[in-house]
Amino acid sequence: xxxxxKPAVLGLAAALLAGTTxxxxxxxxxxxxxxxxxxxxxxxxGILGAMAKGDVPYDAEVAAKAAGNLVLLSxxxxxxxxxxxxDNSAASGTRALPDIWSNFDDVAAxxxxxNEAALELQAAAGTDLESMKAAMGNLGAxxxxxxxxxxxxxx
Amino acid sequence: xxxxxKPAVLGLAAALLAGTTxxxxxxxxxxxxxxxxxxxxxxxxGILGAMAKGDVPYDAEVAAKAAGNLVLLSxxxxxxxxxxxxDNSAASGTRALPDIWSNFDDVAAxxxxxNEAALELQAAAGTDLESMKAAMGNLGAxxxxxxxxxxxxxx
Numbered sequence: 001x002x003x004x005x006k007p008a009v010l011g012l013a014a015a016l017l018a019g020t021t022x023x024x025x026x027x028x029x030x031x032x033x034x035x036x037x038x039x040x041x042x043x044x045x046g047i048l049g050a051m052a053k054g055d056v057p058y059d060a061e062v063a064a065k066a067a068g069n070l071v072l073l074s075x076x077x078x079x080x081x082x083x084x085x086x087d088n089s090a091a092s093g094t095r096a097l098p099d100i101w102s103n104f105d106d107v108a109a110x111x112x113x114x115n116e117a118a119l120e121l122q123a124a125a126g127t128d129l130e131s132m133k134a135a136m137g138n139l140g141a142x143x144x145x146x147x148x149x150x151x152x153x154x155x
Numbered sequence: 156x157x158x159x160x161k162p163a164v165l166g167l168a169a170a171l172l173a174g175t176t177x178x179x180x181x182x183x184x185x186x187x188x189x190x191x192x193x194x195x196x197x198x199x200x201g202i203l204g205a206m207a208k209g210d211v212p213y214d215a216e217v218a219a220k221a222a223g224n225l226v227l228l229s230x231x232x233x234x235x236x237x238x239x240x241x242d243n244s245a246a247s248g249t250r251a252l253p254d255i256w257s258n259f260d261d262v263a264a265x266x267x268x269x270n271e272a273a274l275e276l277q278a279a280a281g282t283d284l285e286s287m288k289a290a291m292g293n294l295g296a297x298x299x300x301x302x303x304x305x306x307x308x309x310x
Contacts, residue, residue, distance in 0.1 A: 029201065030198075032194060033198035036192075037191075037195065039191045040191050043184055043191075043235075043236070046184065047235060065234065065235065072228075072231055076195075076224050077224055080202055080217065081198075
């Protein structure tokens with residue numbers, strides 16, 4: 001057995017090792033993308049939530065814009081953001097449960113309910129505070145239904 | 156002058172100081188939201204770019220979905236994501252130049268051009284590879300026009 005290894009080979013091995021580590025540390029683009037969608041939904045809901053809680057005065061125009069954005073965000077085609085192998089047992093930095101991939105029909109149905117709730121919220125948000133709050137309840141329920149079934153608890 | 160300070164007061168001061176530091180370290184929600192929009196645009200363009208470069212085979216359906224998402228993303232109302240005080244001279248973690256806030260009309264015009272380019276790309280992406288590539292050029296130019304004028308170079 002030869003123990004002598006040319007420096008160039010060692011350098012290549014080190015580079016490959018570094019590359020592997022780097023690839024593992026890099027967030028998966030699909031995971032990052034779907035988390036960006038969730039972050040945007042959270043941002044828009046935060047605007048509406050602040051009004052619902054009375055932290056900021058109700059503003060019909062601002063509320064309608066936020067709800068309109070939620071509609072657009074619920075209409076995005078997310079299929080490229082959920083490739084096989086990006087569940088929380090196979091990838092890091094995600095709480096997506098493997099059940100998502102064995103229940104795609106149910107996930108799609110839940111996404112449809114979210115889309116309907118967003119459309120209802122869009123109609124209500126610019127009307128008045130009470131209408132908005134009621135519609136937010138339905139949207140929140142749609143969020144929760146999917147998170148409860150398909151997202152691991154925060155560790 | 157009394158130099159003696161009750162421990163409870165010191166504790167409160169420490170907590171307030173810690174709170175301040177924490178608030179400064181937390182990314183501004185509006186900055187995080189607009190960066191999420193940019194990340195999503197980048198994700199969709201990455202799908203199209205991989206086909207344009209020949210890294211993956213052209214797939215009309217996948218291309219059309221990505222382009223459709225770019226249209227939705229260009230239709231989002233971003234007004235709540237660009238509040239005063241979130242330029243790169245006032246906030247950390249952003250390359251947004253103060254000029255944005257003194258040239259809102261131009262920014263809006265550039266956003267309009269982006270929206271048109273996304274619509275053209277949507278029509279082209281599902282047609283064939285060459286049409287898609289041509290339309291991507293226009294979209295890329297729209298991205299660059301805004302970044303060149305209003306984004307600080309990467310440090």
